[in-house]
Amino acid sequence: MQPIEPSFQQLFDAVERNEPRAADRLFSALYSELRRLAKRELARQGSYSYLSPTTLLHEAYIEIADKDGVKFPDRGRFMAYAARVMRGLIIDHARNRGAQKRGGNFEITSSDDAIGSPPDPQELTKISDALDELATSEASLAEIVDLKFFCGFTFGEIAAMKGTSERTVQRHWEKARIYLHRAISADLEN
Numbered sequence: 001m002q003p004i005e006p007s008f009q010q011l012f013d014a015v016e017r018n019e020p021r022a023a024d025r026l027f028s029a030l031y032s033e034l035r036r037l038a039k040r041e042l043a044r045q046g047s048y049s050y051l052s053p054t055t056l057l058h059e060a061y062i063e064i065a066d067k068d069g070v071k072f073p074d075r076g077r078f079m080a081y082a083a084r085v086m087r088g089l090i091i092d093h094a095r096n097r098g099a100q101k102r103g104g105n106f107e108i109t110s111s112d113d114a115i116g117s118p119p120d121p122q123e124l125t126k127i128s129d130a131l132d133e134l135a136t137s138e139a140s141l142a143e144i145v146d147l148k149f150f151c152g153f154t155f156g157e158i159a160a161m162k163g164t165s166e167r168t169v170q171r172h173w174e175k176a177r178i179y180l181h182r183a184i185s186a187d188l189e190n
Contacts, residue, residue, distance in 0.1 A: 008075045016071050023065050026078075034060070034082060040152050041086045051093050060085045076161030079153075080146035087131075091124045130183035134176060141176040148173055 011029055014022035027034070038053040038060070063085050135142035140162075147153045147161070155173070159166040 012074065012078065016073075027061055027065075030075075030078070031057075033079070037079065037083060037151055038086055041083065041090065051090065056086055056089060059089050063089070074161060076147055076153075076158065077143070079151045080143045083146045083151050087128055091128050094124055126184055126187050127180075130180050130187070133183060134179055138176070138179070141172050141179065144169060144172050145176045145180070 008026075008029065011022065011026040015026055035053055035057050038057040042051060042053055042056060060082055064082065131142055131145060134145070144158060147158045148155070153161070155166045155169045159169045162169065
């Protein structure tokens with residue numbers, strides 16, 4: 001008889017209890033979903049030309065694993081946190097790349113991953129700052145943006161994760177979009 005695989009919740013609980021290798025088991029269980037998230041995030045940011053999904057995923061894992069005291073009560077919150085970490089890494093890479101002279105350092109990526117053009121670091125920073133500002137005032141709205149926009153979950157999946165109705169998630173999504181649009185527009189006017 002084959003051993004039963006632990007559920008995501010059991011893995012999250014094991015990580016929270018600081019069990020040895022629990023974070024590695026969680027990462028392995030979520031690897032394909034996290035790689036999909038990395039690929040989606042890079043495509044959305046137009047960053048494929050200089051950073052591969054695998055590189056982004058592994059850098060995100062290192063950053064997440066190094067954080068002490070960060071707790072993930074469920075899969076949705078973990079994925080939202082992973083999306084925020086990846087977003088920050090993409091912005092850092094865009095800033096570093098923008099600071100280099102033409103012909104400077106480069107990364108080799110596979111041809112199936114190399115599409116798009118490098119994002120504007122200032123634009124990425126504005127979006128990230130607006131989302132971080134939203135997180136300080138309305139954390140649940142920022143989490144919905146991370147889950148929907150960066151993780152690619154449907155409204156139904158987010159509703160199930162949060163234990164609320166799909167319509168409530170949609171209303172929060174619209175509220176967050178309006179907030180972010182205003183914040184970014186105001187920043188552009190200044």
